[in-house]
């Protein structure tokens with residue numbers, strides 16, 4: 001009997017397929033109608049037995065007077081009339097439920113673009129927790145670069161897949177083994193893991209400036225192309241955002257207040273580093289001043305800019321090599337420098353020296369193939 005029903009259904013299916021081959025759309029509707037969706041009122045299949053195994057009787061008021069289970073009256077499920085002894089009663093049918101793919105609650109991850117850079121959700125710049133400590137959300141582009149388990153340098157996220165840093169971080173230059181490098185975004189402390197906010201990456205590509213001079217620190221710039229374990233780059237979040245690049249050769253006036261952030265770990269070991277992200281306000285110093293005898297003289301090339309705190313306080317040392325010097329213009333944060341070098345810390349007339357990023361727009365565009373990000377689109381036009 002069972003076999004008979006199966007055969008009958010199969011035959012019917014084959015016939016129906018044969019006759020409805022005109023369009024695949026019809027075919028799709030057709031297969032959906034062979035199972036019970038919702039209350040089964042759209043069911044058009046061929047089950048003709050009740051859940052109790054009784055044969056369905058022919059319908060009197062339905063077209064064709066067939067005897068398949070149906071739900072013509074908004075019952076809970078398809079049913080049919082069956083004969084029980086002398087009585088005719090209605091019995092429910094058991095129809096296979098339709099497979100409804102549950103809508104996957106994974107919207108494609110939000111990713112920063114060249115027009116959403118330099119924004120941060122955390123706007124408090126002054127008087128943050130613990131004096132100079134700062135939540136990562138106020139500098140969400142700060143990247144932490146590790147060599148195996150050892151913190152190596154800071155960096156800045158300039159596009160979802162690219163971190164800009166300093167060339168001098170990599171002692172071996174071009175011979176650096178990128179397989180032992182890892183990059184973190186959203187980190188608040190270098191020795192702590194915040195799984196909620198952190199994103200970790202391996203390094204897919206490593207580009208160090210071909211004219212980086214390890215004795216003068218000229219052209220102290222490098223790029224890392226990052227890749228997450230899922231193959232994705234940085235996902236936009238309150239603690240991981242891109243910073244804007246200013247247009248080529250843009251300069252801000254001396255005295256302009258900018259901000260440097262980092263874990264303060266690497267540069268000045270004597271400094272009280274706590275491993276937590278810190279930031280400091282620094283003012284840009286004119287090239288004339290910085291190349292003067294009392295400052296650094298001819299150690300400063302045209303690819304460097306200087307910035308320091310007006311009172312030469314220790315704060316100016318809180319950056320890590322490779323970390324960002326950012327300046328706010330029209331409410332957005334632009335990357336103007338990469339922490340490069342400095343003579344000691346908190347010494348009068350010895351400010352921090354930064355790689356002048358606006359000299360490298362073309363170099364960044366050529367190496368990342370992201371010319372949209374290097375045009376400085378978001379910088380206010382005069």
Ligand SMILES: *[C@@H]1O[C@H](CO)[C@@H](O)[C@H](O)[C@H]1NC(C)=O
Nearest residue numbers: 025026028029030032033042
């Ligand atoms: C058949 O499917 C199309 C879309 O795939 C739908 O618009 C149409 O209402 C369906 N027809 C029936 C009878 O379910």
Ligand SMILES: *[C@@H]1O[C@H](CO)[C@@H](O)[C@H](O)[C@H]1NC(C)=O
Nearest residue numbers: 211212213214215216217218
């Ligand atoms: C680095 O710069 C110094 C001073 O300009 C120069 O003498 C030296 O040759 C440079 N080194 C390299 C590797 O270019």
Ligand SMILES: *[C@@H]1O[C@H](CO)[C@@H](O)[C@H](O)[C@H]1NC(C)=O
Nearest residue numbers: 189191192193273274275276
């Ligand atoms: C991280 O380092 C700081 C300062 O050395 C220390 O206070 C803190 O307990 C460390 N955290 C962990 C998880 O080791």
